Amino acid sequence: MNKYHGKSTTVLKPRTTKEVSEIVKWCNDRRIGIVPQGGNTGLVGGSVPVKDELILSLANMSKVRAFDDVSGILVADAGCILQSLSDYLAPHNYVFPLDLGAKGSCQVGGNVSTNAGGLRLLRYGSLHGTVLGLEVVLPDGTILDQLTALRKDNTGYDLKQLFIGAEGTLGIVTGVSILTAPAPQALNNVMLALPKFDNVLPLFKEVKRQLSEILSAFEYIDRSVYDLAVKHNQGRALDAEEVEGAECFVLVETSGGNREHDEQKLNNLLESLMEADEPLINTGVLATSPAQFASLWAIREGLTEAVSKEGKAYKYDISVPLQKFQEVLDITREHLKSKGLMREGAVRHVVGYGHVGDGKSGNLHLNVVADAYTPEIEAALEPFVYELVAKYKGSVSAEHGIGVMKTHALQYSKNAVSIDWMKRIKQLFDPKGIMNPGKVLP
Numbered sequence: 001m002n003k004y005h006g007k008s009t010t011v012l013k014p015r016t017t018k019e020v021s022e023i024v025k026w027c028n029d030r031r032i033g034i035v036p037q038g039g040n041t042g043l044v045g046g047s048v049p050v051k052d053e054l055i056l057s058l059a060n061m062s063k064v065r066a067f068d069d070v071s072g073i074l075v076a077d078a079g080c081i082l083q084s085l086s087d088y089l090a091p092h093n094y095v096f097p098l099d100l101g102a103k104g105s106c107q108v109g110g111n112v113s114t115n116a117g118g119l120r121l122l123r124y125g126s127l128h129g130t131v132l133g134l135e136v137v138l139p140d141g142t143i144l145d146q147l148t149a150l151r152k153d154n155t156g157y158d159l160k161q162l163f164i165g166a167e168g169t170l171g172i173v174t175g176v177s178i179l180t181a182p183a184p185q186a187l188n189n190v191m192l193a194l195p196k197f198d199n200v201l202p203l204f205k206e207v208k209r210q211l212s213e214i215l216s217a218f219e220y221i222d223r224s225v226y227d228l229a230v231k232h233n234q235g236r237a238l239d240a241e242e243v244e245g246a247e248c249f250v251l252v253e254t255s256g257g258n259r260e261h262d263e264q265k266l267n268n269l270l271e272s273l274m275e276a277d278e279p280l281i282n283t284g285v286l287a288t289s290p291a292q293f294a295s296l297w298a299i300r301e302g303l304t305e306a307v308s309k310e311g312k313a314y315k316y317d318i319s320v321p322l323q324k325f326q327e328v329l330d331i332t333r334e335h336l337k338s339k340g341l342m343r344e345g346a347v348r349h350v351v352g353y354g355h356v357g358d359g360k361s362g363n364l365h366l367n368v369v370a371d372a373y374t375p376e377i378e379a380a381l382e383p384f385v386y387e388l389v390a391k392y393k394g395s396v397s398a399e400h401g402i403g404v405m406k407t408h409a410l411q412y413s414k415n416a417v418s419i420d421w422m423k424r425i426k427q428l429f430d431p432k433g434i435m436n437p438g439k440v441l442p
């Protein structure tokens with residue numbers, strides 16, 4: 001995003017947990033701040049130094065430590081790239097329980113540290129459930145070895161949960177034990193074009209009802225961001241007549257155990273949607289080959305890149321009730337208009353996309369695309385957007401974390417008692433404040 005800049009002079013790339021421990025101890029003794037860095041694909045500045053901290057990159061710790069093809073439990077170094085773990089699992093007929101657009105460069109340690117959500121949370125749940133154990137180097141250099149491969153271990157406080165989503169502020173994740181899932185025998189997807197946003201919720205209900213156990217993703221894409229994806233060549237676009245009159249799109253994926261059965265279900269779904277008296281969709285484009293499957297996903301996975309090619313994006317990753325997605329976009333656009341900022345030279349687009357299936361509230365990625373990052377636009381957006389989210393009792397960070405971007409906004413989603421206990425936990429683990437300073441807590 002080119003939004004956050006530090007002044008670090010030093011990057012260290014240790015090869016072993018012991019080396020990480022020695023570096024951290026050395027820094028702790030001298031009170032030197034450390035930024036743990038994985039693939040550096042985060043969107044809230046969590047892996048970028050604030051000042052001149054030492055950058056500790058996990059890139060050289062990238063080995064699979066163990067895999068058990070009966071239980072599906074994988075133990076890997078934190079620096080393993082997500083895609084390489086998926087590739088490693090494929091011949092064993094397993095899949096990694098997390099998938100996201102940045103898979104080609106993000107690392108599993110960073111995924112865990114940011115509690116990344118991604119595209120298949122609907123199917124496999126969050127990392128708080130799939131991570132079985134962690135190895136963590138604590139701020140004083142102590143190695144906390146909780147790399148258990150047990151699915152059931154009910155022996156008191158579950159310490160590993162504290163590091164999932166702590167964004168490296170409590171210690172550095174160096175190893176991950178995770179439960180992978182049996183590879184689905186059949187993967188299908190379909191891009192649905194909807195005449196209006198109001199159809200998304202009834203559609204979600206109907207899709208869930210008909211596809212039930214094989215539904216693995218339900219992703220919302222508004223028309224304006226779809227157009228940006230087409231403009232910047234992300235994936236296979238639908239034909240002109242297929243997109244005509246569409247206000248938004250939904251990408252549905254199924255992952256099941258029987259190709260014929262799954263295809264039958266999808267075809268039945270499409271037929272029933274098209275033949276209804278008041279159809280919820282204008283049309284649906286079903287992938288008929290692995291290449292088409294990949295290119296439909298490429299549209300969705302390429303949205304972030306398309307937005308970056310268009311301009312400088314202010315990104316709000318929020319949990320709000322599903323039926324409010326459109327309202328949030330409209331209110332934000334109107335607000336910017338009233339400030340005279342919805343114009344050439346300032347804000348070009350207010351777009352939205354996200355993960356509908358992730359709970360009662362959905363996860364909306366509100367992107368405000370501007371010509372440049374300016375204090376004026378930022379002042380118009382914050383705390384405006386956060387107050388809006390608080391009004392809906394949502395979350396100011398559904399899946400991207402707090403990083404440096406939202407430390408001041410924590411209060412919109414966490415009450416004072418919660419923040420106080422977060423501070424006490426930070427103080428307990430890292431009394432000298434060397435671990436990823438300036439992130440998560442103000």
Ligand code: 2HG
Nearest residue numbers: 101304315354365366367
């Ligand atoms: C996604 O769902 C990512 O594509 C990125 O979480 C969202 O760029 C964004 O705003």
Ligand code: ZN
Nearest residue numbers: 118354365399
């Ligand atoms: Zn997302």
